[in-house]
Amino acid sequence: MSLLVVGSIALDTLRMPGGKVYTDVAGGSCSYFIHSAAFFSRVRVVSVVGEDFPKKYVDGFKKCRADLAGLKVLPGETFRWHGTYHKDMNNRTTDATIFGVLGEFDPVLPAKYCDSKFIFLACSQPKLQAKVLDQAQGSPVAVIDTIEFYIKNDRKELDKVIRRCQGLFVSETEARMMLGEDNLAKCAEDLHRKYKLQFVVLKKGEHGGILVDKNGMTPFPGFPLMKITDPTGAGDSFAGGFMGALAKAGKTDGAALRQAIVSATAVASHACEGIGLSGLMKATAAQVRARANAFVKMTRLG
Amino acid sequence: MSLLVVGSIALDTLRMPGGKVYTDVAGGSCSYFIHSAAFFSRVRVVSVVGEDFPKKYVDGFKKCRADLAGLKVLPGETFRWHGTYHKDMNNRTTDATIFGVLGEFDPVLPAKYCDSKFIFLACSQPKLQAKVLDQAQGSPVAVIDTIEFYIKNDRKELDKVIRRCQGLFVSETEARMMLGEDNLAKCAEDLHRKYKLQFVVLKKGEHGGILVDKNGMTPFPGFPLMKITDPTGAGDSFAGGFMGALAKAGKTDGAALRQAIVSATAVASHACEGIGLSGLMKATAAQVRARANAFVKMTRLG
Numbered sequence: 001m002s003l004l005v006v007g008s009i010a011l012d013t014l015r016m017p018g019g020k021v022y023t024d025v026a027g028g029s030c031s032y033f034i035h036s037a038a039f040f041s042r043v044r045v046v047s048v049v050g051e052d053f054p055k056k057y058v059d060g061f062k063k064c065r066a067d068l069a070g071l072k073v074l075p076g077e078t079f080r081w082h083g084t085y086h087k088d089m090n091n092r093t094t095d096a097t098i099f100g101v102l103g104e105f106d107p108v109l110p111a112k113y114c115d116s117k118f119i120f121l122a123c124s125q126p127k128l129q130a131k132v133l134d135q136a137q138g139s140p141v142a143v144i145d146t147i148e149f150y151i152k153n154d155r156k157e158l159d160k161v162i163r164r165c166q167g168l169f170v171s172e173t174e175a176r177m178m179l180g181e182d183n184l185a186k187c188a189e190d191l192h193r194k195y196k197l198q199f200v201v202l203k204k205g206e207h208g209g210i211l212v213d214k215n216g217m218t219p220f221p222g223f224p225l226m227k228i229t230d231p232t233g234a235g236d237s238f239a240g241g242f243m244g245a246l247a248k249a250g251k252t253d254g255a256a257l258r259q260a261i262v263s264a265t266a267v268a269s270h271a272c273e274g275i276g277l278s279g280l281m282k283a284t285a286a287q288v289r290a291r292a293n294a295f296v297k298m299t300r301l302g
Numbered sequence: 303m304s305l306l307v308v309g310s311i312a313l314d315t316l317r318m319p320g321g322k323v324y325t326d327v328a329g330g331s332c333s334y335f336i337h338s339a340a341f342f343s344r345v346r347v348v349s350v351v352g353e354d355f356p357k358k359y360v361d362g363f364k365k366c367r368a369d370l371a372g373l374k375v376l377p378g379e380t381f382r383w384h385g386t387y388h389k390d391m392n393n394r395t396t397d398a399t400i401f402g403v404l405g406e407f408d409p410v411l412p413a414k415y416c417d418s419k420f421i422f423l424a425c426s427q428p429k430l431q432a433k434v435l436d437q438a439q440g441s442p443v444a445v446i447d448t449i450e451f452y453i454k455n456d457r458k459e460l461d462k463v464i465r466r467c468q469g470l471f472v473s474e475t476e477a478r479m480m481l482g483e484d485n486l487a488k489c490a491e492d493l494h495r496k497y498k499l500q501f502v503v504l505k506k507g508e509h510g511g512i513l514v515d516k517n518g519m520t521p522f523p524g525f526p527l528m529k530i531t532d533p534t535g536a537g538d539s540f541a542g543g544f545m546g547a548l549a550k551a552g553k554t555d556g557a558a559l560r561q562a563i564v565s566a567t568a569v570a571s572h573a574c575e576g577i578g579l580s581g582l583m584k585a586t587a588a589q590v591r592a593r594a595n596a597f598v599k600m601t602r603l604g
Contacts, residue, residue, distance in 0.1 A: 088484040182390040185526030207509035219523035224487030258603050298520055301560050302598035
């Protein structure tokens, strides 16, 4: 079924442990989402870049068979994020955020996108996320992601738009902040109930996460990777794999959600194996399938 | 098959978030191990307490059908640990450690213990752990635990005794310290290979852990508990459930190790539901079984 993502496209500068610096790396939620979801589903994209955005990255999106009718090119600079990773890769510092044309982002859906059955609202201002839902027709499965900034500074609008969604992606820090509660299992369950959602995915990075739906809790570990080259975009790749798998299944029952966790874990692990999008671009569909199968097998306890 | 634990018995003072203080709470690795392993196997105990150790706790061990022939009562005070938990329960501060009679601990096995088929060397000086192995006859499955102190200060002896064991329990901090490596999956695999062990269990607290054996990796999540009352002894309870399940199975093949992870997770979760041993004492065998079954079911991804 049709899948729409609305979010950012960036050019990242990544300072890795050891001192190596990578500049003009394609990033942002949409870039990772497109390359991840592509293993399972075609993706419709609503985003914005500046005139400086390299053609090679657009060609990469096209190779993923993404529908780019909703990708605007505006005069000015592409959104830029500069980050430095610390030695253990679980900690990073944002050195700079330059909004560029993302500051003028107005998510207008091409008419043909309005019937999308699955919608991922990647992190952006809650009012813009709401505007996407305003344009959607029918009863899509809308899943939302956010960041600490909007939880702190735009909570009322954020709460309103979450209530209009079916699913929520949230990190452990965000979940604790939203509820003022430390226990993560309780956070996941409380968010599921409070916002009357079909499902919540509480993400714990390398430690996996907890899925909550009407059948209860599904705690899952992370994929044990021997080497993490670049964790940038792991969360957005997880979301891409998850939504891609749901769109492919065309449903959100318990089995589809668990399969989506498996697909998401597999693609996110590939995303971490190369700088920027290169880990995802190197991975073949067969490799992603093999890793997904390995993950199901290695986590089966009885 | 026969199961022996050698380790500490303590009287703990626990300062919980909110300010409540509990004194003279039975603790130490053996206390939690006995009450956890008892759900699966009888336990032979080698430990030491002072004359101040309350009879009610000894009665508790007897109710677990523990063999206490190796429990010495020496003139003097029982080992004491004072700790303060922070708000999120994952962090605690040690306020005081009073060794008392534990300073004179000399692990002499009663003759009838020497044929034990499964041996758990709870944390103590590596030389004392080695002394236990010196007394063991046949080819027992010996599993060792340690703490950062011995990794820092007695590494050579620790390495020697680990090489004599079949299994290793290690926390994420300890694993990183032992190898100077941040990646936990790599740590687990490197420890498995370096010490030529049958298996390694790398424990990540509420995030579960990673089991490594000759079949590969088994990453597992923690049990999603809605309320954690007291995490003291969760690691020792995990070890007790794990070793109890192995002793019950009488083997250490892949299926037995995965079942041991399940049993360990179930009892450790009960241990966290009451102050000190009370969570374990309240739990019935049927409740532990039900939780173990629930854990297998909730972690099955495909």
